[in-house]
Amino acid sequence: MTESQTMESVESFAGRARAWLAGNMPRTEDRGGRHQAATRSDEQELAHIAHCRALQRMLFDGGFAGICVPTDYGGQGLTVAHQEAFNREVRGYEYPADTQVPTFTPCMSVILEFGTHEQKKRHVPPILKGEALWMQFLSEPSGGSDVAGAQTTAVRDGEEWVLNGSKIWTTGAWWADWGLCLVRTNWDVPKHRGLTVFMLEIHQPGIEIHRIEMINGSREFCQEFITDVHVPDSQRIGQIDEGWAVGTRWMYHERTISGGSPYVTSPAGRPAVALDPSGGAVALIPLARSRGWLGDTRVKELIGEAHALALIGNALVHHIGDEISTGATTSQAAAITRLWFGTSGVRNSTICYELLGANAVTWSDEDRDLGQRGIRFLMRQSSCIAGGTTEMARNAISERVLGMPRERTVDKDTPFRDVPRSAPTR
């Protein structure tokens, strides 16, 4: 009998998920994810991450972790339709919101796509159990958009590689366990041809982590200084010097954080990462009601606009997801949803800010919820930067989806060693 003949139907799975969630998971309010990190102390943040790990373990023990991950690697071996059904059922319940991205996508997605059987056996089950949290070691002080311009270097030494360099803007590296790390292994070929990807244990001698404080008070961003770190060749993902093949798919999986990843658990209609920091119209209505503002025409207009943005976002995720999965368009079209969630995220924060007026900038202790929204406004632009900027998404849409002429590059055929660049920042 084939797997599809024995597979549980989506309806039966959804019913089982509904009963399990009701019996096991605490109810919650959707408060917009990581943006709350700005007002947490380090102790509170660590406790929150430990809580996310525990929730992930509950999902695993309940048989609802890794719904689309093959059973060989600890998952459920089911389909995207099953994951979507779970996403509908999980709305209103706690789930490990802040550890879905980048652990499940892009990191686990890349491991599943490019890892060897042994690598998947070793690394995927701990992810599904909440034991291993992963981060992306991509951006460098010299720039994040030009991913292929990585200057962090790995030099082969027998069965090991020795890494030196620096990565930056790594969200949560101080509490995470593993990093997916893009490095240069060959300086004598053009930049796209000398890259390799490694799995890197974050907390080990030779990796110094510096915290970076942002305008909203959050210290979740980190810069890592990597000095003579030895990594076994068995932790290499993909072929030596062919990391760009991995990197291109990595970028694709990164864009699916706005929606469409089969590996992310996220209540239906909500981006996997809180790119919509206001929480959308759903969160605004009870707020406006509690303040007696619902009769105000301007308030109704703003809530209507947030609602329209949410509806369009949902429709777009489904449409683009379907087009990519049926082959009707290139996977590069994920840049369209990425662009949408970037720009609509900024607008949503602004809608919230306009709606709250003076309450968004001054609040009392009893009004902490209003304060959160004011603080989120300070971070509104991050939705256009995180996961690759919206400018880079526009480039991908014009060049890779619409087929417009490619941007002129001067370093395409030049060995990376000879490409002019700034001195590395230490």
Ligand SMILES: Cc1cc2nc3c(=O)[nH]c(=O)nc-3n(C[C@H](O)[C@H](O)[C@H](O)COP(=O)(O)OP(=O)(O)OC[C@H]3O[C@@H](n4cnc5c(N)ncnc54)[C@H](O)[C@@H]3O)c2cc1C
């Ligand atoms: C909330 C958040 C979380 C993040 N988490 C991580 C993480 O976990 N790991 C990680 O590695 N990075 C992370 N980043 C970093 C992020 O990936 C980079 O900030 C981003 O890729 C841009 O890189 P940069 O800041 O170095 O800007 P640069 O690359 O220096 O770009 C500067 C400006 O120039 C524009 N630009 C550059 N090149 C082009 C071009 N060819 N065409 C048009 N415009 C261009 C950019 O769009 C941008 O506006 C995070 C960022 C944010 C905001």
